[in-house]
Amino acid sequence: MKKKISYLFISMMLVLAVLVPSLSVFAEESTSESEDAVSGASQKEYTDPAELAESYDIVIVGAGGAGMAAAIAAHDGGANVAILEKMPIVGGNSSKSSAGMNASETKFQKEQGIEDSNDKFFEETLKGGKETNDQELLHFLVDHSADAIDWLDSMGITLNNITTTGGMSVQRTHRPEDGSAVGQYLVEGLYANVTERKIPTFVNADVKELLVDDNNAVTGVKVNIEGQEKEVSAKKVILTTGGFGANMDMVVENKPELEGFVTTNQEGSQGDGIKMAQAIGAATVDMDQIQIHPTVEQTTSFLISEAVRGEGAILVSQEGNRFFNEMETRDKVSAAIIDLPEKYAYIVGDSALKERAKQIKTYEEKGLVVEADSLEDLAKELDMPAENLTATLDAWNKSVEAGKDEEFGRETGMEEGLATGPFFAIKIAPGIHHTMGGLKINTNTEVLNEEGQPIANLYAAGELTGGIHGQNRIGGNAVADIIIFGRQAGTVASAAVAE
Numbered sequence: 188m189k190k191k192i193s194y195l196f197i198s199m200m201l202v203l204a205v206l207v208p209s210l211s212v213f214a215e216e217s218t219s220e221s222e223d224a225v226s227g228a229s230q231k232e233y234t235d236p237a238e239l240a241e242s243y244d245i246v247i248v249g250a251g252g253a254g255m256a257a258a259i260a261a262h263d264g265g266a267n268v269a270i271l272e273k274m275p276i277v278g279g280n281s282s283k284s285s286a287g288m289n290a291s292e293t294k295f296q297k298e299q300g301i302e303d304s305n306d307k308f309f310e311e312t313l314k315g316g317k318e319t320n321d322q323e324l325l326h327f328l329v330d331h332s333a334d335a336i337d338w339l340d341s342m343g344i345t346l347n348n349i350t351t352t353g354g355m356s357v358q359r360t361h362r363p364e365d366g367s368a369v370g371q372y373l374v375e376g377l378y379a380n381v382t383e384r385k386i387p388t389f390v391n392a393d394v395k396e397l398l399v400d401d402n403n404a405v406t407g408v409k410v411n412i413e414g415q416e417k418e419v420s421a422k423k424v425i426l427t428t429g430g431f432g433a434n435m436d437m438v439v440e441n442k443p444e445l446e447g448f449v450t451t452n453q454e455g456s457q458g459d460g461i462k463m464a465q466a467i468g469a470a471t472v473d474m475d476q477i478q479i480h481p482t483v484e485q486t487t488s489f490l491i492s493e494a495v496r497g498e499g500a501i502l503v504s505q506e507g508n509r510f511f512n513e514m515e516t517r518d519k520v521s522a523a524i525i526d527l528p529e530k531y532a533y534i535v536g537d538s539a540l541k542e543r544a545k546q547i548k549t550y551e552e553k554g555l556v557v558e559a560d561s562l563e564d565l566a567k568e569l570d571m572p573a574e575n576l577t578a579t580l581d582a583w584n585k586s587v588e589a590g591k592d593e594e595f596g597r598e599t600g601m602e603e604g605l606a607t608g609p610f611f612a613i614k615i616a617p618g619i620h621h622t623m624g625g626l627k628i629n630t631n632t633e634v635l636n637e638e639g640q641p642i643a644n645l646y647a648a649g650e651l652t653g654g655i656h657g658q659n660r661i662g663g664n665a666v667a668d669i670i671i672f673g674r675q676a677g678t679v680a681s682a683a684v685a686e
């Protein structure tokens with residue numbers, strides 16, 4: 188039986204809160220926690236904590252994209268599965284993902300006449316990662332990407348609108364049909380498939396520890412569920428707890444120069460899975476490789492998606508000038524912004540672009556967008572020399588027409604110029620975004636120890652693993668990572684249970 192936190196329940200709580208003051212604390216806390224975790228998450232049903240069994244074939248720790256993909260694949264592989272999620276809602280950072288999911292040689296690319304190849308996807312990711320990526324994992328990722336798009340499509344999650352992110356030469360970032368952000372759509376679709384399969388999903392279930400036997404083989408987890416500590420046995424445990432981008436102590440410990448940066452991550456991204464696995468001897472890789480994203484609104488830590496630049500936006504300085512190739516990789520664009528005297532910049536676009544990148548509506552609703560009918564008025568609003576801004580857009584539109592950016596060498600996101608008023612700008616600067624390092628795994632998603640040997644019964648997938656992205660993750664590759672390796676973890680672990 189599912190426990191439904193319904194509107195009726197919330198209304199009853201509010202009435203009771205007036206009558207019984209102590210209850211209002213519960214009502215306020217649960218609302219604000221949910222909102223902090225993932226804004227815009229829709230109402231969902233979760234399993235009653237009383238139904239937590241003493242043992243399962245497979246326990247999955249963390250209900251983001253990797254966890255839900257693993258749960259679906261494990262269930263379809265015949266295993267008895269449960270998901271434990273420490274936040275009050277499912278979704279994790281996956282709910283926040285915006286630009287899309289990279290994949291090559293997909294049916295949607297072919298239908299739209301986009302020429303791409305797995306080799307090109309591999310080479311460009313390797314170049315973006317400064318040739319430090321784990322090449323076996325990367326080959327697995329690109330070679331299974333088209334199939335992952337088909338797998339999602341077969342479950343009603345159709346990513347057929349394709350754009351570009353920095354460091355990629357072709358359109359391979361797949362997003363929902365209407366061009367909106369990928370995260371909410373993906374999480375809604377995955378969770379619908381989880382509930383359809385009746386996979387128990389427990390929220391407020393904070394996993395604290397991995398249980399092991401005398402041979403250090405994993406036998407289950409210790410979980411704190413709604414204030415009670417319980418041990419749950421499992422034949423296999425899959426860790427999908429995400430990265431550590433919201434754990435400032437861990438970030439600064441691994442990369443001291445990031446002290447004081449804002450983070451785009453949800454509060455559940457604390458590195459728990461990495462620490463739990465390290466406690467039983469797991470090896471890590473690239474822990475100091477922490478990505479800062481160039482376009483984060485600083486007062487809200489809200490990410491302004493790379494798809495906005497992919498659809499044609501430019502970056503200008505406070506002086507109203509372009510200063511870098513906006514479609515370079517994130518590390519380079521971030522460095523260029525930090526090199527500006529003011530250490531921030533503006534994303535500038537027009538009203539036609541707003542139609543192509545639907546997430547801009549959300550930014551407007553959040554009050555992050557400055558808009559004006561003309562470029563002169565926009566410059567005035569931004570306290571920027573108007574003659575510079577108009578000259579910058581004139582020059583940019585000529586580059587788009589010529590198909591060549593002489594000044595900075597940009598080659599993608601140049602299909603449309605910026606000439607249709609009203610015009611808009613969003614002030615941005617870099618913020619902590621993605622932790623590329625984490626647990627060392629093989630292509631079977633087995634967690635490896637310092638000797639390179641699998642720790643028995645332990646698997647991991649998603650942002651808590653390391654190596655796939657090397658020293659710089661390409662936008663759109665993390666969603667590919669969580670779906671492809673989440674699915675692989677569920678498939679491999681359920682096959683091992685069946686043996």
Ligand SMILES: Cc1cc2nc3c(=O)[nH]c(=O)nc-3n(C[C@H](O)[C@H](O)[C@H](O)COP(=O)(O)OP(=O)(O)OC[C@H]3O[C@@H](n4cnc5c(N)ncnc54)[C@H](O)[C@@H]3O)c2cc1C
Nearest residue numbers: 249251253279280281285286394429455649650663665666
């Ligand atoms: C704002 C934003 C935009 C992004 N946009 C994109 C994009 O467009 N394309 C792209 O490829 N990537 C994008 N990324 C990166 C990508 O979204 C993440 O890397 C990816 O979603 C991580 O998925 P995951 O399943 O590994 O972790 P998550 O989705 O973070 O899920 C992990 C879950 O585990 C839970 N958990 C943690 N510890 C415990 C514990 N001890 N017990 C139980 N549960 C626990 C967490 O609460 C969380 O719900 C974006 C990231 C952010 C923050």
